[in-house]
Amino acid sequence: MNHVFVVRHGHSPFTGDSDHQRPLSTVGLKQATAAGEFIKQALQSAELSRTPRIICSNARRTQTTAANIASVLGQAQPQADERFYHATVGDWCEVITSQQTAVVLVGHNPTVSQLVNYLTQQNLPGMVPASVAHCALEIAADGLKLPAQLVNFFKP
Secondary structure, eight states: EEEEEEEEOOOOOSOOOSSGGGGOHHHHHHHHHHHHHHHHHHHHTOOOOOOOOOEESSHHHHHHHHHHHHHHHTTTOEEEEEGGTTTOHHHHHHHHHHSSSOOOEEEEHHHHEEEHHHHHHHHHOOTTTTEEEEEEEEEEETEEEEEEEEEEEOOO
């Protein structure tokens, strides 16, 4: 069973030079740390000994959220990838399919909400800043076996 944590970045005010450079607010920084604590406890509860891979878009707010999560988990900086700034559900599914360990995906709405709905095959409400959907699913040779089980959902 593979574990996937889909995370929306923490609160970010509409400031900065561009959308891509928007920072997290003080609240967003606290939310990101709380999301990391939730993920840490979920990993312990699922008795997952391997450290998850953390992947995010290259936007400042997702990188900061992912870095806070990584700090709580006691691991190195996450992998930022520019293609996830405008990622589709299919892009994120490709990442999930390629993983052999738990993965934390930090992205933007509406895509992260759409991803959770696709994985679980449910029509769940949208994800608020720094919310985390913990899903468990199997990966077959021909792709993801859906629906994924929604193990837990965290809202800061």
